[in-house]
Amino acid sequence: MAYKPYSGFEPKWITKAAAPDSYRSIFRWGDPDFFKLPKESLYNMMKDRLNVKDEDFRDYAMDLGFDKVELGPEYAPKMAQEHVDFFKSVYGDDWSQGDYDRMSVMYGQTCYDLLRLREKKFDSLPDIVLYPSESEQIVKTVAYCAEHKIPLYVYGGGSSVTRGVEPVKGGVSLDMRRKFNKVLYFNEVDQTITVQAGLSGPDYEKHLNNAVEEFGAKRAYTCGHFPQSFEYSSVGGWVVTRGSGQNSTYYGCAKDLVVSQKYATPRGEIVTSHYPREATGPNLNEIMMGGEGTFGVLTEVTLRFYRYMPENRHRFSYMFKNWNDAMEAAREMMQRECGFSSVFRLSDEEETNMMLRLYNVDDTPLRPMLEKLGYRDMERCLFLGFTEGEKGYSWNVYYNILKIALKHGAIPLTGYVCKSWEHGRFNDPYLRDTIMDFGICVDTLECCVNWSNMEKVHREVRKVCHAHPNSVITTHMSHCYPQGANLYFIFLTPIHESDAFHEYLQDILDAIVRSGAALSHHHGIGKMFAPWLEGNIGETEYGIFKLLKEYFDPDYTMNPGGTIGLDLAEDEKRFTRDGYDGYRDGYNTPAWDAVIAYDEKDEFLETLK
């Protein structure tokens, strides 16, 4: 989509590349020469809904960060020289104590991080950054840090939105991006590949796409894992946080893709086994995933891959009359046993409104046509996606989705909308950077919900968000299953300070947990969501995480400072089950009207007569 100048006032959007030594180069997403600007209808929506005026876009509300990173002496590394010497002996020239290098691994990508960088708040500088190229270096580093009680952090792709990578206690940060990115084994018979954990998403996918040339394989393959952060995510990050890609409804989440993992922990190396299924006690792969660097450092990972068959892809998009119809249809698609589509994305009324602005549909004749047919603005819900797999499989899923959508009152919109979405799917973070210059924050939260509780979670979370003045909250359902789905919330609000943003986020997280959803479907916990975790999991249950921590890392040197809540003080915890009626009553959340207790079934059957 080419950018079209506005009809009226147009803000001075910044389209100047930041210098590679600037703050801006750190907090801005990805490619310094790529920019994404809001279309006029989106700009107008922000003015309508966020109580901002053209006036507010005359000048920048935030520090633009074009200046060079330079730290005063108060931020000098505090590490003893003997430790630095040790790391030199292991890493040769692959280390740095420079200001820029240390700052570039300080934060991830939540607005809280970006705001702090714009505020020049340097909460969490590591004392040294190391660039491993071999697992053996990491093994030595972990052992040394454990012995000398030096905090150790890992920076994978840096796209964490949970403060997962933040070295809050200083010490060492392993920056995996530079050199820890090799393919170690390729096994076409088993369709598995072993890679170093720092390999980036796009490089990983390229190896698989080019398997014929690179490995003499019989065909091309795909990884099947495409999170929105794809371009700046790392394979290791996918795994340790239990991430999901946008195509996960067909390909599965990271946990479904992992075959085997190797970790360097203070207790020694841990290698999980590589069989498709085992009945040999608790599952070690599932114990290590989700550790988020608190048990040790993931060094190598073996993943399954899939055949690359884009020729079998069928794109679809539909408009439903309302969220309830759409939810019912989505559930039927998941429970019909006709196979699963790859991308499966259903927007609620508020997101649909925004999507139509974002993806150009708002200017087309489609808009009045939809209104005329009874698909009304702020009621209608957009559903899009595509199917993959073998030809007949892909077609069968596409055909069943069509049948179910029509039966639930949807109107087909052709594949155009889906293509628009695909076009922008990985570059929305650039748009976020653009509007943040004017003090408008965009961020996301997500959670996993069972079908029978979905309406409630959707309602409660939106209610809390709308109770804040000047907030837009859009929701989509994605990553779907026969038993439920992920709800993904995107919120826009004018906030200029990191602390205010943090409070805003807390309210929404409270709502998510109290409405009976899982705290996270695929972003992980990190340090930001940690205060809610024990309450979400249960105290005795959470004790198992602490136990594992004590086993692997008794001195708390691995990603310390609150990650997954392991070293949080009691008063830092935010959510407990006390006073919360009926939490998981009968394994379920209180609103599960759909649940029939078996001993009340006769009574229930009576009501049906």
Added chain:
Amino acid sequence: MAYKPYSGFEPKWITKAAAPDSYRSIFRWGDPDFFKLPKESLYNMMKDRLNVKDEDFRDYAMDLGFDKVELGPEYAPKMAQEHVDFFKSVYGDDWSQGDYDRMSVMYGQTCYDLLRLREKKFDSLPDIVLYPSESEQIVKTVAYCAEHKIPLYVYGGGSSVTRGVEPVKGGVSLDMRRKFNKVLYFNEVDQTITVQAGLSGPDYEKHLNNAVEEFGAKRAYTCGHFPQSFEYSSVGGWVVTRGSGQNSTYYGCAKDLVVSQKYATPRGEIVTSHYPREATGPNLNEIMMGGEGTFGVLTEVTLRFYRYMPENRHRFSYMFKNWNDAMEAAREMMQRECGFSSVFRLSDEEETNMMLRLYNVDDTPLRPMLEKLGYRDMERCLFLGFTEGEKGYSWNVYYNILKIALKHGAIPLTGYVCKSWEHGRFNDPYLRDTIMDFGICVDTLECCVNWSNMEKVHREVRKVCHAHPNSVITTHMSHCYPQGANLYFIFLTPIHESDAFHEYLQDILDAIVRSGAALSHHHGIGKMFAPWLEGNIGETEYGIFKLLKEYFDPDYTMNPGGTIGLDLAEDEKRFTRDGYDGYRDGYNTPAWDAVIAYDEKDEFLETLK
């Protein structure tokens, strides 16, 4: 299939029901009035291959156990009266210290168990048997046993083949069969159901099949889990051992069906969460499954269920020319991304020979026809199964299997053979009892293998088995995945003593583990396979199991005596990695020729030119 009298000598097969108070009623499988006798061609095969003669079938080689169970005073319960009084206070009349009741929960269903019963070796009598009907009773029992250090065992369906249920240290056995079998919640929106762990397979399936009448549901459902032991298995047993059903290639294993679990442990109740996916630290469902009763007692479990659509089922059977062609075809079926068949069962040459005898095909014109077409006896491999799911999905899988089979040189045999297999699928254990009267043991072992290591595991295990005189070992592949499959071994051999059988088994287990397979795909570990577990998993990795044990049950009162190896002495361990070259080298077993180390890829590509 009606039974046809033999042309020559016919053994005096026993077809008399055993009295309900007899030893035979305990060691014989299932229905006392049902009998399964070998067809003549199978009888002839045993004579050919096991070095037994008609002579050996003139009289019984083993104790038939028709006598009444009566224990001498040396086997009297040893439990202090105060404990008995406590259990009475919790269970009312639902307890027993009777000889028969205690003996009926002593062993499971491995030949080692059956032989010991025929030998009247009473190794493991509990002091009291309790019949819980409510979770609350189990919670109290667990707490009491932990406090007073009384060993606590659980007897679910009793079909364990790993000595998993055996109360080797006496104490309490919870017999779940009688009263712990209720449905607690039925949730049609989420397609989940919560049941007490003692519910039997057939009762569970009946509830789901009758969901319309029982729960006012919109349609009928199926559990999708049908192990060979289905009729005498319990839902809880499926879960704690990580079991699989014969239809798992489509429906998934127990671990894929579990939504949530509730355990009574000495540390307190553990409730796992119920979301389809979560990124909230290590996965608790996957930690609890596989505990096999050593962490606590599974009381309630929520499972997902599926739509019951037998009208969409397509049966198939094919004959391949040899195991290698068949394996290649099977792998292609799993990796094509066309969907998965429900039953997927591929027999090797030796099993095919036996199957054709068992399923009547041997007497038909098919046999000479196959020979003529080049599908030779002891080379050809039988492949059968059926597809399920939505109509188009089921058809697409069926159609792709057809295409792939033909491409790999298979000949279609119509659905007849599959129907014969279905007819006998749950009653083969009766046949085992019949021939055991004459001293012939039939038992099974199974393991999980990646595709690239499958030929090796198949070869090595058969080699070891054939090295024993008078052994038949048949193999099939079932429970298949894109990355590998389960190999299932059935062996027949004349053995009259439990100790000799145990030694025989050990040799095969050694071969399984040394050839690089997982120790178990779905039977679990119990007490019988425990000596191999730590070596199979790794020492630091296995330490995690011990850690979990210490957390839940620090006094080792839950299923003590070696279950999953937790309280094994060092000298009881059988397999260590010492001296075993290349074990899991680069995550892989040494024989993985298919693996290309990336740094040798140029050299490899050269060889392709």
